[in-house]
Amino acid sequence: MKYIKKSEEPESFTVWKNLANEDWQPSWDNFGKPQKTDVHNSLLQEQGFICYYCGRRITKEISHIEHLKPRYPNTELALEYTNMLASCQRERERREPLHCGSKKDHWYDENLMVSPINANCEDFFKYTDDGQILATNNSKKQLAAETTIDKLGLNIDKLKDLRAKALEPILKIINTITEEDRQDLILGFSETDSKGYYEEFCAAIIYLLKN
DSSP: OOOOOOOOOOHHHHHHHTTOOSSOOOOGGGOOTTHHHHHHHHHHHHTTTBOTTTOOBOOSTTEEEEESSOTTTOGGGTTOGGGEEEEEOSSOOTTOOOOHHHHHTTOOOTTTOOOTTSTTGGGGEEEOTTSOEEEOSOHHHHHHHHHHHHHHTTTSHHHHHHHHHHHHHHHHHTTTSOHHHHHHHHHHHHSOOTTSOOOTTHHHHHHHHHO
């Protein structure tokens, strides 16, 4: 999981919500194009086109708008941009296990959900060379980390295999590079590229480089 700072909501979305009057109120049920498309695109851009939860590369076609705090019973947050993010697994392949927003569904616990919009969210997790995501050794953060991993399915075989593949190039060079090179790599993976993309599974890569 990587911390990604929320940006301002799209102007078209703000304007649409401000059209509310006695006869019409904006709601998730009447939230559609072009405002919904604008919101989805904005979420992808602020996230550098990676899933907020697992860090996979996502596009509009394979992602969906997810609510950190579920729309029900939090109906007042259904159109709150700070409560929205883009999650992978818009559609599942046959027999593919649920993970990320699709698995989280209506679950949310203020004390046990590690929120990706919290600046310290990355401190809750550690990664292994074989692609596992595990809870930190910090006893105060372990329960929330373990619960979040479980509720989001972040350690299913599919994601472990993808993480391990992303880590392979770093593992091949990590014992041969200089300290300066290592710091340059950490900085590079911490930022988006010229097209606004984060590296897939960059949080795991950065952890490996730092540890």
